[in-house]
Amino acid sequence: MSDRLPGFSTLAVHAGAQPDPTTGARATPIYQTTSFVFNDADHAASLFGLQAFGNIYTRIGNPTNAVLEERVAALEGGTAALAVASGHAAQVVVLQQLLQPGDEFIAARKLYGGSINQFTHAFKSFGWNVVWADSDDIASFERAVTPRTKAIFIESIANPGGSITDIEAISTVARKAGVPLIVDNTLASPYLIRPIDHGADIVVHSLTKFLGGHGNSLGGIIVDAGTFDWSTGGKYPMLSEPRPEYHGIRLQETFGNFAFAIACRVLGLRDLGPALSPFNAFMILTGIETLPLRMQKHCDNAKAVAEFLAGHPAVASVSYAGLASDKYNQLARKYAPKGAGAVFTFSLRGGYDAGVSLVSKLQLFSHLANVGDTRSLVIHPASTTHSQLDDAAKVKSGAGPDVVRLSIGIEDKEDLIADLEQALGA
Ligand SMILES: *Cc1c(COP(=O)(O)O)cnc(C)c1O
16 A cells, blocks of 8 residues: 555545445445444443444434545545534534524525525524624624624535635634634535635535535535534533533543534434435435536536626626636635536526526526536526525525526536527527
8 A cells, every 4th residue: 555645536436435344345335224233231331321433323323324424524624524314404413512592603694595594593493593794794703703602604605606705714703703613515515625724613515415416315414623622611511511411421522623523423413313314325425426527517517607698698797706707706716726616696687587587498407496416407596595585685695686596517518508598598
């Protein structure tokens, strides 16, 4: 064996996996079982007491899911990861470890529409209060910090406009405030951006999107960077205080730089229950093997489509950070030099009606509420994903009435452009 550290594409194929020790199966088997037999009573007791690692019950962990966890942790440069049932489940499990009722977290206003809903309504009912900030105005994060702030949450490439967030600048604010920075890296994937390299303490994903990549399986994942000290000032009691359910152990003291991933598993997933099906883990693992190939093609196609739209008379503006003229192009060159992702918006001179009409005329693009599929997708956010927001909030989150969002797939770019041409021109 050479001393070379494996590169990204090698990790995407191999990290976490080995031939099955029992059967020799080369692809990771789907361990479709709810539970696992203990060696003996002592073994069972040590697993339940967190004195030994091993499989108990698929709600807490599963060998297929474990390969997925190790692979994404390797791709993101984290110490450990936890797979869960969806991206939204990942967000709940993360914040449950950090916030007590009455606490606050700061979130960038430019977010996936579902996250805006989750933070505003569902989390409020848990007593977790979101305070909004503007990722184009770093000082707005600083101003939002209070003694009850427990975390900062941003997207690396933000939905729906494809804007690039200055992760390092916001990580500096988080460090100063003594709180972890959580980055939703769904739209970039670790192929384009590795937030931990820029100061993120926790990375979350909707695996449903580019990591799975084929639009066939929901999933989510939490990656622990191992960078945050949870023991200071009693601010994070889930990690620093003795846990009554585990004979009084303190997770930070016992598990060190992967204590957060452990907390998410043994306090979050175990008790809240959003476990990922091993079948979905298998589908997503298969998708990840081709992530570097797909992501590059997604980005190259997106750039070509964005350039075409920018030159079309029916189009008022295109918001794609990969265009030299875009206001986020400098940040894209710094954070995502291989490509600015494949999800972006453009606005139509014809406003709301033109948006609705375009969506109905497109043939190759599917009209649906998802991103990160091999297929190209289109949606009109104002009448769908962001319809719950008032007009001012729609504009603020990049989803005004004239805005159309595209997620560019891996088809031939000439076919995508031809489809847009007929739909815009007719
Ligand atoms: C889809 C998405 C989510 C939510 O993920 P689910 O798997 O649908 O629960 C969160 N963040 C971003 C950026 C997304 O695109």
